[in-house]
Amino acid sequence: MLKPQHLLTLRAVVRTGSFVVAARERGYTPSAISQQISALEKETGLVLFEREAHGVRATTAAHRLVDLSVPVLAAMDDLGHQVDQLATGATARLRLGSFPTASVRLVPPALSALASAHPRAQVQLEEGEPEELVGALNAGDLDVALVYEYGLSPRQWSEGLACHQLVREDLVLLGARGSGLSPRLAGLSQARWITSREGTAGALSLDRLCAAAGFEAVVAFRSNNYGVVRELVSAGLGVAIVPGLGHSPGDAVEATRLAQRSAFRRVMALHRHESSNPLLGTMIRALRGAVPADEPYAHAARDGQRD
Numbered sequence: 001m002l003k004p005q006h007l008l009t010l011r012a013v014v015r016t017g018s019f020v021v022a023a024r025e026r027g028y029t030p031s032a033i034s035q036q037i038s039a040l041e042k043e044t045g046l047v048l049f050e051r052e053a054h055g056v057r058a059t060t061a062a063h064r065l066v067d068l069s070v071p072v073l074a075a076m077d078d079l080g081h082q083v084d085q086l087a088t089g090a091t092a093r094l095r096l097g098s099f100p101t102a103s104v105r106l107v108p109p110a111l112s113a114l115a116s117a118h119p120r121a122q123v124q125l126e127e128g129e130p131e132e133l134v135g136a137l138n139a140g141d142l143d144v145a146l147v148y149e150y151g152l153s154p155r156q157w158s159e160g161l162a163c164h165q166l167v168r169e170d171l172v173l174l175g176a177r178g179s180g181l182s183p184r185l186a187g188l189s190q191a192r193w194i195t196s197r198e199g200t201a202g203a204l205s206l207d208r209l210c211a212a213a214g215f216e217a218v219v220a221f222r223s224n225n226y227g228v229v230r231e232l233v234s235a236g237l238g239v240a241i242v243p244g245l246g247h248s249p250g251d252a253v254e255a256t257r258l259a260q261r262s263a264f265r266r267v268m269a270l271h272r273h274e275s276s277n278p279l280l281g282t283m284i285r286a287l288r289g290a291v292p293a294d295e296p297y298a299h300a301a302r303d304g305q306r307d
Contacts, residue, residue: 097133165301169244185213192238244297
């Protein structure tokens, strides 16, 4: 294998006609230049210079080798540039996992900020629930995962994962406009409820909140889509509790923040401790900056903040 530095040295000596001048340009001693040329002649089997009394004269083979090396050295230079771009995140790829609410409210502005900082970066977006995303993260199929936990159903993440708190959402009670929605859960023991599917953290949180208020919720409809939940509420088909980022104010629905201390949901970004993805830091900062500043029911969290 020919060494690029030997080819660069050959080019310098051919152009200057002097080992001494080439050494000065390349930052080597004349002896080192001579050794590199000798090594190149041995590797190629070519005579590259004829030694004369007052210098050296490049052979036809040397000139031809210089011509042949031009595209090779240009490609090597481009490769070095591409590696630098990859190392700084400019052309890197990041695999981001997110759950639906965050995909709507946090991911678009975060990806916009990432694209501004790294226009050539590639992002692959996958959606799922926290259990699915954490499994993919641990398996190395994702670089970052957006997950959540409710105050009444906290989660434990594996020791190999770093956790960055992003948002603390209030849980919001929704009812049809003009329905006389009670701000106290105890006053809604006879209401029909709309919640997420059985076994989800949201449904478990509703069960525990209602149990703390002294009753068992009667669930009429289930959907994991907060847009559907909101429409069912606006049609007068029941009441619901949704996290702050899942609520969009509208004329047909009235909302009130639950007062219980445990009535919240946290959103956080997870990644493997050993991750070396150059886009990781930029992505975490972009996600922090994506938290809506004017959202009444969602609040940017300080890293490490707990309730």
